[in-house]
Amino acid sequence: MDEKIKSPLIRLEKRSKSALHPAAAWGIRLGSILFALLLGCVAILLSGNNPIKAYATMINGAVGNKVYLQQTVKKAVPLLGCALAIAPCFKMRFWNIGAEGQITAGALAATFVARLLTGKLPSLPLLLLMALAAMLLGGVWGLIPGFFKARWNTNETLFTLMMNYIIIGVVAWLQAGPWEAQQGRIAQFDVSAQLPKVAVVHCGWIIVLALVLFIHVYMRYTKHGYEISVIGDSMRTAQYAGMNVGRIMMRTMFLSGAVSGLVGFIVCAGANHTLAKEIAGGVGFTSITVAWLSQLNAFAMVAISMMLGILTKGADTLQTMMNIPVAISDIITGLLLFCMLGSEFFINYHLILRRRGGKGGRAK
Amino acid sequence: MEKNCYAIELRGITKRFGPVTANDSIDLGLRRGEILALLGENGSGKTTLMNMLAGIYLPDEGEILAEGRPISIHSPKDAYAHGIGMIHQHYKLVDVFTAAENIVLGLENEKKLDIKKANARVREICGRYGFEIDPEKKVYNMSVSEKQTVEIVKVLYRGAEILILDEPTAVLTPQETERLFAVLRNMRQDGKAVVIITHKLGEVMAISDKVAVLRKGKYIGTVATAQTSPQALTDMMVGRSVKLNIDRPLNENQSPRLQVENLSCIDHEHVKKLDGVSFTAMGGEILGVAGIAGSGQKELLEAIAGLYPVAEGSIRYYPPEGGEQELVGQSPMQIRRRGVSLAFIPEDRLGMGLVGSMGMTGNMLLRSWKRGRLPFVRRKEPQALAKKVYDDLEVVTPGLEFPVRKLSGGNVQKVLVGREIASSPNVLMTAYAVRGLDINTSYTIYNLMTEQKMKGVAVIFVGEDLDVLLELCDRILVLCGGKLSGIVDARSATKEQIGLMMTSVGGKEET
Numbered sequence: 001m002d003e004k005i006k007s008p009l010i011r012l013e014k015r016s017k018s019a020l021h022p023a024a025a026w027g028i029r030l031g032s033i034l035f036a037l038l039l040g041c042v043a044i045l046l047s048g049n050n051p052i053k054a055y056a057t058m059i060n061g062a063v064g065n066k067v068y069l070q071q072t073v074k075k076a077v078p079l080l081g082c083a084l085a086i087a088p089c090f091k092m093r094f095w096n097i098g099a100e101g102q103i104t105a106g107a108l109a110a111t112f113v114a115r116l117l118t119g120k121l122p123s124l125p126l127l128l129l130m131a132l133a134a135m136l137l138g139g140v141w142g143l144i145p146g147f148f149k150a151r152w153n154t155n156e157t158l159f160t161l162m163m164n165y166i167i168i169g170v171v172a173w174l175q176a177g178p179w180e181a182q183q184g185r186i187a188q189f190d191v192s193a194q195l196p197k198v199a200v201v202h203c204g205w206i207i208v209l210a211l212v213l214f215i216h217v218y219m220r221y222t223k224h225g226y227e228i229s230v231i232g233d234s235m236r237t238a239q240y241a242g243m244n245v246g247r248i249m250m251r252t253m254f255l256s257g258a259v260s261g262l263v264g265f266i267v268c269a270g271a272n273h274t275l276a277k278e279i280a281g282g283v284g285f286t287s288i289t290v291a292w293l294s295q296l297n298a299f300a301m302v303a304i305s306m307m308l309g310i311l312t313k314g315a316d317t318l319q320t321m322m323n324i325p326v327a328i329s330d331i332i333t334g335l336l337l338f339c340m341l342g343s344e345f346f347i348n349y350h351l352i353l354r355r356r357g358g359k360g361g362r363a364k
Numbered sequence: 365m366e367k368n369c370y371a372i373e374l375r376g377i378t379k380r381f382g383p384v385t386a387n388d389s390i391d392l393g394l395r396r397g398e399i400l401a402l403l404g405e406n407g408s409g410k411t412t413l414m415n416m417l418a419g420i421y422l423p424d425e426g427e428i429l430a431e432g433r434p435i436s437i438h439s440p441k442d443a444y445a446h447g448i449g450m451i452h453q454h455y456k457l458v459d460v461f462t463a464a465e466n467i468v469l470g471l472e473n474e475k476k477l478d479i480k481k482a483n484a485r486v487r488e489i490c491g492r493y494g495f496e497i498d499p500e501k502k503v504y505n506m507s508v509s510e511k512q513t514v515e516i517v518k519v520l521y522r523g524a525e526i527l528i529l530d531e532p533t534a535v536l537t538p539q540e541t542e543r544l545f546a547v548l549r550n551m552r553q554d555g556k557a558v559v560i561i562t563h564k565l566g567e568v569m570a571i572s573d574k575v576a577v578l579r580k581g582k583y584i585g586t587v588a589t590a591q592t593s594p595q596a597l598t599d600m601m602v603g604r605s606v607k608l609n610i611d612r613p614l615n616e617n618q619s620p621r622l623q624v625e626n627l628s629c630i631d632h633e634h635v636k637k638l639d640g641v642s643f644t645a646m647g648g649e650i651l652g653v654a655g656i657a658g659s660g661q662k663e664l665l666e667a668i669a670g671l672y673p674v675a676e677g678s679i680r681y682y683p684p685e686g687g688e689q690e691l692v693g694q695s696p697m698q699i700r701r702r703g704v705s706l707a708f709i710p711e712d713r714l715g716m717g718l719v720g721s722m723g724m725t726g727n728m729l730l731r732s733w734k735r736g737r738l739p740f741v742r743r744k745e746p747q748a749l750a751k752k753v754y755d756d757l758e759v760v761t762p763g764l765e766f767p768v769r770k771l772s773g774g775n776v777q778k779v780l781v782g783r784e785i786a787s788s789p790n791v792l793m794t795a796y797a798v799r800g801l802d803i804n805t806s807y808t809i810y811n812l813m814t815e816q817k818m819k820g821v822a823v824i825f826v827g828e829d830l831d832v833l834l835e836l837c838d839r840i841l842v843l844c845g846g847k848l849s850g851i852v853d854a855r856s857a858t859k860e861q862i863g864l865m866m867t868s869v870g871g872k873e874e875t
Contacts, residue, residue, distance in 0.1 A: 222739050226729065229722070236716040239671060240708070241730045242697035 011352040025347045032343035033336065040332040047328050054318060058329075061317025062310040068317070070201050074271055076309030077201075078103070078263050078280075081208045082287035083294070083301045084215045085259035088252050090288075091219065091296055092232045096253065098145065098160025099260045100284025101167045104277070105141040106134035106261025107268040108171055111186065111275040114193040115179070123192040130193065131265050138261015139254040141167060146253030150246030164284070172277040179275075186275045195270035202270030209302075211259065216298040228252055260284070293340055311336065369432045371396045371557045372417065372448065372526050377426035379412055386412040389426065390583040392576055394526065399548060399558045401572035401589070403565075405601055405802050409581040410561045411453075414528045418450035419443040449519030450528040455511050457503045463510075464499035467518045489520050493550045496543075508656070509540040516547070527551065528559040533567055534828075535657055538863035545571045563601075565594040566831075577601055601803075610810050610835040612855075613818060615648035620682050621822035622668070622791055627677035629663045629846075637663040639846045640677070645822040647684060647790065650813055652837030652854060653826040656866050660846040661826045662711060665793045668824075669708045670696040681706075684790060684820065697734075707789035709780055711796045711826075717780045720769030724750035724761065727768055728783055753782030757808065774805035781812060792816050795826040810836055830859050844869050 041051035062072045082099050089096035110130040117126055145159035174186070181187035195202040219225040227248045231238045238245050263283070268275050290308060294300030315329025370393040379387040386409045394400050404410045415421045417428065419440040427434050430446050437443050443450070457466050464482045486499040497513045506514070512532060519527055529548075533541045548558055548571060562568060568575055569589060577584040577600040584600050622645040629638040638660045645651050653661055666672035668679055668691065679691040681704050689704055699706060710716040718727050728746035736742050750764045757778040761771055768779055777797065784792065794813070798806040813836065817823050827833045833840055834854055842849040842865040849865040 221741065223733055223741050224739065226726075226733050226741050229726075230719050230730065233719045233721050234715050236712065237719055237730070240669070240696065240710065240716050241733070242695065242700055244695075244697070 009353065012349045013352055015348060015350055028347050029340065029343050032339040032346075036332075036336040036339035039335045039339070043328055043331045043335070044324070047324055049322060049324055054322060054324060057321050058314030058318050059310070061321065062314040066200060068313065072306075072309045072313040073201050073205055074309075075312050076305045077204045077208050077270075078267050078283045079287050079290055079308055080301055080305035081204075081211060081263035081266065082260055082283050083290035083305060084208070084211050084298060085256050085263065086287060087215055087291050087296045087298065087301075088219065088225075088228055089256045090291055092228045092249065092252055094146070094149070094249060094253065095157045096142065096145075096160050096256055097157055097285070097288060098142065098163045099256075099287055100280045100282070101160070101164035102138045102141045102257040102260035103264035103267065103280040103284055104164070104167045104171055105257070106138035106264025107275050107279045108167065108174070108264075109133040109137035109261065110265040110268055111179075111189075114189050114269070118190045118193050121192075123196075126193055127195065127269065130269060131262060134261040134265035135258040136261070138264060139258035142253040142255075142257020142260065143250055146250040149253075150249045168277050168280075171275060171279070175275070175277055189269065189273045193269060194273055195266065202266070204266035204270040207262070207266060211262075212298045212302060215259075219296075219298070224248075224251070289337055289341070308333075370394060370429065371431065373429040373432075374413070374417075375427050375429065377413065377416060377423045377428070379409075379416060379421060379423055385581050387416075387423075387578075388581045388583075390578070392583070392586070394557045394559060396525070396555045396557050397552055398574070399552050399560065399572045400586075401568040401575045402559055402561045402578065403563065403568055403575050403597060403601060404578035405563055408578040408601075410578055411530055413578070414450060414530065414559065414561060417443065417448050417526075417528060419448075444522050444524065447523060447525035448528070449522060449524030449526070451512070451515045451519060451530065451532060453530045453534065455515050457511055457514060459504040460502065462500050462502055463497055463506075463514045463517070466503060466514055467499075467521050471522070485521065486517055489517055493520070493547050493554070495547060508535045509537075509544075512536070512544070524556075526557045526559070528561070530561045531563075532560065533562065533564065537656060537867045538830075538860060539867065541567070564829075565597055568597065569594060610807070610832070611814060612835065612838075613814065614838070615818050615820070617820065618646040618648040619684070620644050621647040621684075622824075623678075623680045623682070624664075624668070625678045625680070627664070627667060627679065628675045629660075629667055629672055630675045631663075637846050638667065641843070641846075641848045642677075643841055643848065643851060645791065645824055647820045647822045648817060649838040650817050650823040650825050650836060652833040652840040653824060653843060654830060654833055654840050654862055654866060655843035655849075657828070659843040659866070661843060662795060663846075664843070665708065665710070665795055665824070665826065667692075668791075668793060669706060670694050670699045681791070705787065705789045705791070707784035707787050707792045709777075709784050709792075709794040709797055711799070713776050713780050714769055718768055718776065721767050723763065723765035723767060724754060724759070724779055725764050727779055728753070728786075731783060731787055749783070749786055753779060753786065757782050773800040774802055777801060777805065777809065781809060785812060785816065789816075789821060791822045791824070793824045793826075796828060797825065798832070799828070806832075830862055834859065834862075842866055 037055065044051040044054045061068055063069050082103065085102070086096050086099050110133060113130045113133045114126070117129065121129070141163060145154070145156050145163060148154040148159060149156045176184050179186045195204055197203065198206060219228070227238070227243050230241060230243065231245055231248060235245055264279065267279055272279060286308065290301055290304045294304045311333055315326070315333060318324050318329050319326045372394050374390055374392040377387055377390045378385065390413060402410045402414065412421065416423050417437065419437045419442050422438065428437060429435065435446055437446065458469065461469065464479060464486045467486055468477065468482045483499040489495070490497055495513050495517060497510060497517065503511060503514065516527070532544060536544065548560070551558055560571065572589045574586055574588050575592065575597060576586045577597065579601060625642045627638055627641045628636065631637050641664065653664070655661055663672050667674050670691065674692045677692065681689040681691055683689070689702055691699055691704065714720040719730060725743060725747045728749040729741060729743065732746055733741055747764065753759060754761070754764065759775050759778045761775060768776055771779070781797070797809050801809065813823050813825060825837060834857065837854040839851055840854045840857060840862060841851045842862055844866055847869050849869045852861065
């Protein structure tokens with residue numbers, strides 16, 4: 001008889017944006033990192049090690065001295081560059097997950113130019129030509145799915161993903177065939193085709209920092225950036241405003257591919273000094289996380305990619321110094337990404353616990 | 365059961381969505397053999413309240429009583445168990461099923477589906493209340509009104525004693541509305557309790573026994589229909605007396621501005637959306653466009669704006685300075701570049717007319733972003749324009765950079781209308797310009813349209829409320845199934861006349 005209206009134990013409610021102070025949002029994000037590190041402790045404990053010592057080793061191994069720091073930066077540079085590359089696509093809601101292939105395409109083109117012109121040109125023009133070729137091929141590799149999407153509305157996610165395998169296959173063939181030097185490897189670049197070092201790290205970091213500024217200005221202050229934002233919000237509105245959506249899509253994909261191609265050039269001419277099919281090494285995918293975590297903000301990408309650089313380098317050290325299996329450091333990386341992405345949920349929603357007496361109350 | 369017991373009663377029902385209180389401590393009672401009209405403007409909480417009876421939402425506070433006993437409704441299934449059935453605004457039918465198949469869909473109590481028996485029962489229900497429906501007809505062959513009938517029969521089939529209809533007449537012609545009302549009266553006779561959600565006063569007066577009025581989530585009161593008047597109800601709805609008639613001055617100085625000839629459009633499924641439509645829009649008049657939803661209104665406006673492919677015909681624009689421009693085959697950008705000053709307020713404000721994630725400035729930029737030789741956008745002028753629209757139209761927003769998506773419907777529309785009018789157009793097209801707006805904002809919009817007309821602008825006003833069209837426009841163009849049904853003088857035409865033209869081309873019964 002006495003049936004009362006019951007509300008569920010926990011309810012979710014969308015926060016009104018004005019209610020959450022930006023500082024509180026960053027507090028939640030920071031909290032999620034701490035939470036992930038705590039969870040990581042459990043993993044380390046299970047492997048029979050001291051978590052505090054392990055974390056100390058990680059930090060020390062990533063930024064403890066010049067050499068370590070240099071290696072960390074080396075890991076962060078392509079991540080940052082690639083996150084910058086995909087930012088315009090994601091702003092447009094064009095889900096380009098083909099950065100991996102666009103990097104590889106860029107590296108392939110740079111290697112081609114290096115093999116063709118080494119010894120015939122001085123270092124600077126050679127490097128410039130390599131960069132240009134890398135941007136061109138990377139751009140074309142991005143343009144192809146862009147063209148098909150604009151023309152026939154194909155699914156860009158599948159298309160860009162498949163394009164990765166094609167170009168990686170091409171490199172694998174070159175590596176084991178026409179360009180093979182020894183044991184399935186391509187010969188090292190001549191010194192004239194290597195990026196010079198600035199402050200102990202190859203100068204790619206300067207290029208990438210310049211890109212940060214470029215992408216920031218491009219997205220915020222240019223007509224192109226405005227067009228991209230409008231399309232990302234509503235394609236119908238863009239058409240209504242007289243924008244040629246297809247052309248803008250293709251242009252943006254070319255730009256994105258070109259920047260990824262430039263990253264490919266930086267990796268092969270700066271870090272590896274050769275081409276291999278693993279040249280992108282998952283950067284194209286991890287950078288999606290970087291772009292997403294930084295909410296497509298170019299400056300935040302610097303911090304996030306640096307953090308991921310520290311994490312991966314620290315994990316390497318952990319493995320060599322404490323003999324902790326690499327799987328454990330992968331677990332820690334995974335936990336961190338999971339918690340950081342998950343924290344966005346709590347920034348947008350808050351939980352309401354059921355109060356006694358059937359009324360809904362607010363959780364902290 | 366004693367006579368004074370309510371079939372269903374709400375006591376102190378409160379529902380909140382985040383910071384918004386949609387229903388604030390509402391009391392309501394409904395007896396058998398009674399039709400209750402739930403009246404209120406858009407956003408006053410009518411649908412939310414009824415959704416709590418239908419098991420869609422749970423109330424935060426308060427209780428629901430059936431025949432004097434408290435009940436709790438957790439799901440639509442619970443609602444049916446208590447004899448409550450709701451007919452929603454958007455129908456939920458399977459297109460490829462027949463009427464009867466849709467009606468029995470989801471019923472669990474029968475072990476084996478006996479479609480013959482179901483058909484028979486559907487026919488029996490139809491006969492009892494005066495529905496006209498063939499149980500074996502497929503839904504995709506049905507008109508909107510037939511689909512609605514299926515939804516109502518579905519609810520009756522499940523044994524509902526209390527029926528809730530959410531804006532049932534929004535998609536119906538006047539004739540179909542009459543037929544629906546006859547059915548509802550039969551139900552009342554049969555001892556059912558009916559709630560009809562509406563914001564149309566004429567219908568309230570025509571069908572209901574009593575009226576409950578909500579305003580901004582609050583319960584204002586219940587009155588017997590026989591003892592009230594449309595004016596009194598309007599006062600309850602909006603809180604104070606507003607003038608119901610719209611000012612309609614005549615602009616003597618009219619000249620052809622837009623000439624559409626034999627215009628046909630075909631959509632990607634090869635359906636003819638517009639079929640040989642011809643008319644002339646004059647500068648200095650408001651040309652209303654009436655028709656049942658989906659009769660080609662959207663396609664007509666978009667074709668003129670260069671956003672919908674034209675299969676056949678011509679659209680000629682005559683600038684006040686003289687000359688002639690053909691618009692067919694031009695992209696929106698080309699139309700603008702050629703100096704055709706056309707403003708378009710589309711139906712889907714945030715999805716087509718505005719960028720929801722941007723502030724007012726970013727949205728003003730939508731018309732001027734291409735200006736200047738440099739690759740950078742110039743924000744100064746749009747910012748000044750945003751400020752002007754903010755001041756002139758009294759837009760309520762925390763700031764010019766505050767995302768317009770988070771503004772209320774009326775303010776969103778003000779931003780859009782403000783921008784389009786600021787471009788000082790010669791042709792102004794609007795689609796459902798007052799949909800979802802409160803009465804005050806609606807009148808602001810009507811006044812702006814009239815102001816534009818007096819300036820010599822050719823205003824094309826696609827509307828759904830015939831009363832408004834008849835009071836606001838100079839002429840009304842009626843579309844029926846993509847064909848031009850006729851153009852009438854709004855000063856002399858009647859609602860019935862237009863209603864007839866909406867259902868059959870030229871107002872003659874189809875043979």
